[in-house]
Amino acid sequence: MKSALIVIDAQRSFTQRPYWSDADLSRFINRLQALIDRCEARDVPILQVFHVEEEDGPQNPFSRRSGFVEPLPELRIRPTAVFTKSVHSAMFASNAEGQSLDYWLRKQGVGRVIVSGIRTEQCCETTTRHASDLGYAVSYAIDATLTFPMVAGSGRSYTPAEIMDRTELVLAGRFADVVRVEALQL
Template structure:
């Protein structure tokens, strides 16, 4: 085992925010689960990371009970669960020490948000000397308002604003920034190929 899958912030907190309706991948939990299954089958370490903002009273405040994995995801026996308070998964956790103790030299990154916690984790991992694979379509993000936009606008107004950066452009910019510098860009099919539907006599026998 010298590779670890980092599942970053695929947590209920995001589903409690109004902008969840505009998320790029509503099925992100299922996408992450597919990667987890492939990692376990390959004998890779799976590391679960959650984000917490204690004392804020918002969806990332642990006291509200939403700092937990989305339905359909659960750590296996021996799979570490770390809680961070920084954007990247290293600074406020013992992730680096954990990976070193397990002899990990390569990390695979997936989760929420593409350009924030996932990208910053990939950048720092590369700086620390890890080989990094960034599974873009197993990350999710949201449209970003322009920095001069007034605060507190409803989601529909944000989405209608031509100055808002659409989620697909956010994702594309992350790929441009990471590729060839900090990470190898991969797809879900690259790491966890979908099984082809059965054909022939075996398929006819099903059901």
Template structure:
């Protein structure tokens, strides 16, 4: 696995509000937070850039709304901000893609000469997937460490329901099979940047 010297890690929406199980329901991948932390540590130690993305929901009942405690990054993310040797960016958004946030992620990446990104965070099939798809469309080489993401059970049309693990697998198949991203494990990425 070839990870460029300036490949950016994009950490999407790792916020306290996602701990509110009464709002979101059952989640998958209990190891995701540990794997996200390991990626941040590896990226910061290697001097590569890290982007921290926060979702500022405009829905008044959302646990991710500004001014509510759930809008804050989870403590393990907040304590790592500003600790790396590489460049760091903080993006806020109110839609699924980190590329539609403030400041403009695409402009920042291009000005830094970044052509390869890693997308980790919450939710697998929502903001993480949308960010990865858009990155692929914009021409970036994208790695998607599935085990550094998680999601929740979902309900769709006609009462269809899918469990969180099914939704995560669907994301992996769509991203990898569709050519948007290379779906990998977080350990592979940590090993690649630590070598």
């Protein structure tokens, strides 16, 4: 089955958010770069997705005019194709020709997507569920995702590790094969 790697929202925009933390950044970059390099070596298409919001003008770090809608500088990525989205699921993203990510994948004969990027429990998880519902086999590269501490309405704080554990719990065996980069079969 032909695979494609989707790198979701690994962009500088997040560095401008108040919740941004470098605490897990080196782990994330190391794992994501290893995944990108493995895919590149095996001619697996690498699809880069950027989250773009033009509301609020250039002061919004997700606006193209902000200058922050670009890859994290630590990443070395030469994408096969680039897509943008304004919602959580990358499956709704489109390229410069107006083709949806789903259309592009089907046209290329891709049956399995490998999900990676920022944020573990938001755009990465949403994309995983959506891709699964569209009939794709999904490999969720959990260690090639990044998230940040969160506080629930109850006041309870969750660490990135707890959020990642929860994401693995709800996706594994239902929506995706949740794997570590080194164990991923290409």
